[in-house]
Amino acid sequence: MWGVPATLTTCKVTGKLTLMSAEVTDALFRSPLHERHVALGAKFAAFGGWEMPLEYAGGGVLKEHAAVREAVGVFDVSHLGKARVRGAGAAEFVNSCLTNDLGRIKPGQAQYTLCCDDSGGVVDDLIAYLISEDEVFLIPNAANTAEVVRRLAAAAPAGIEVVDEHQAYAVLAVQGPQSASVLAKLGLPTEHGYMSFATASVGGVSLIDCRTGYTGEHGYELVVPWDDAAAVWDALIEAGVRPCGLGARDTLRTEMGYPLHGQELSLEISPVQARSGWAVGWTKPAFWGRDALTAEKASGARRTLRGLELTGRGIPRGHMEVYAGAQRIGETTSGTFSPTKKVGIALALIDTAAGVADGDLVQIDIRGKRIEARVVKPPFVQPSVR
Structure with a gap:
């Protein structure tokens, strides 16, 4: 139906092979910028029920990652809900x-x-x-x-x-140390504080400009009416912003230790276990799950999310077993190669009873081979988000 040839690609977000064929894409939603991504030579994968760009021709994950850490990149994250x-x-x-x-x-x-x-x-x-x-x-x-x-x-x-209002708005994440200067040139406000937003316009298109992001860098997320997304995207690309896909988004967020739902957070992984208790209003009289979370906090979580940095060669992925000597002590939730640190890194749920501390050495079973890793407290890379 869509005229997309069948191809087999590796999803750098999930680490799984995804068949991108007419049969698959028929069932997936698409961003209002899909044709822009096709024109830029994007490779696509299924993610959260959407067909989204993983990386672009002439760039790739490493260059797109570097653009956000060193300059400025833009992600189409219109798949996010509203x-x-x-x-x-x-x-x-x-x-x-x-x-x-x-x-x-x-x-x-x-x-x-x-x-x-x-x-x-x-x-x-x-x-x-x-x-x-x-x-x-x-x-x-x-x-x-x-x-x-x-x-x-x-x-x-x-x-x-x-x-x-899922398909009423697109979301464009402009991230990197040069993000403020680029948006200022387009007439957008940039001086508002972290986690605050302002209404603005670009070329007559009204939007919400929020100082937030998922990369650890200074950045903004632009919430744009669905039908006007292409005009704002074009303005950003013409201003020299590099388009970036979900592959780089995942390496960037993993370097920060930011959770991804379905991996570090889920119906089976509580915010106490994921070390996301800072996002819980513990003194509030009511919120969904309050009694269970309060009890878990008081008794102590049976497992805790930790960072692991490989001391040798290897690239960890999710769902790999973690050992301390002969004892299995946990499992990775996410893993990747850190383009910034040039080493393999992972997030893992580690059994509290194992008594592992930051600085301790453990092993990750990577395809049948135990690779040594050091337990660290994320982020793996110093953020400049504020």
């Missing part, structure tokens, strides 16, 4: 559901938060934009948007509306 909660007391309602405390921020600011179930497992992690006491805009992960919307809508009292 939902709006509005009505009298909408912010108070959202605050009673999600983990973080919206009372800590003011309108015009954004907040990382979690949607948990009663067991304390993570349905999704997301960003909440506080527009007013009566309106909150949410950006969940692609595959979890419908479930987040369903849960919020089911719990919403009369007078509060929860609307799925």
Whole structure:
């Protein structure tokens, strides 16, 4: 139907082979910038129910990664969900559901938060934009948007509306030390603080400009009306911003130790285990999963997310066993080659009972060979996000 030839590619985000064929792409959503990506020679993979660019011709993951660390790159992350909660007391309602405390921020600011179930497992992690006491805009992960919307809508009292706006907006993440200068040249505001947002326009296109990102670098995420995304993308590319795919996005976020839902956070991995308790408003009277998380925090998590940095050659991936001597002590959740440090790095859930401390040496079973790694506290690379 789409005229896309069948190809077998390795997804650098998941480490899995993904067949990109007409049969597969028929079932996938596409960004409003899909044709722009095709013209730039992008390689695609299925991710969260969407067909998204992994890397671009003439670049590749290493060059795209370097562009964000050293200059500026742009990611099309329009696959991310968008939902709006509005009505009298909408912010108070959202605050009673999600983990973080919206009372800590003011309108015009954004907040990382979690949607948990009663067991304390993570349905999704997301960003909440506080527009007013009566309106909150949410950006969940692609595959979890419908479930987040369903849960919020089911719990919403009369007078509060929860609307799925997944394909009403595109999201362009402009990241890197030169991001502010590039956006300023386009007439966009750049001086607002980290995790705050402002309304603005580029070439007559109204958008939301938020100081946030998923790379550890100074950056912005532009929330743009779906049908106007191409005009803003073109302006960024003409300004010299390098297009970057999800392959580089994954290496960048792994260097920062940022979690990816489905790997470091899930219904089976709580925020306490994932060391994401900083995104929980522990003193709030109510939020989904509060009792279970409070109990787990008090008793101590049975496993904890740690960073592992290889001392020898090898590239770890997710779901590899971790050992201390002959004892299996955990499993990796994500792993990659760090383009910045030039070594293999991983995130892993390590059994608390193993008594492993930062600086200790462990081994990762990489395809049947035990490779030594040092336990470290992420980030692996010093962030400059603020």
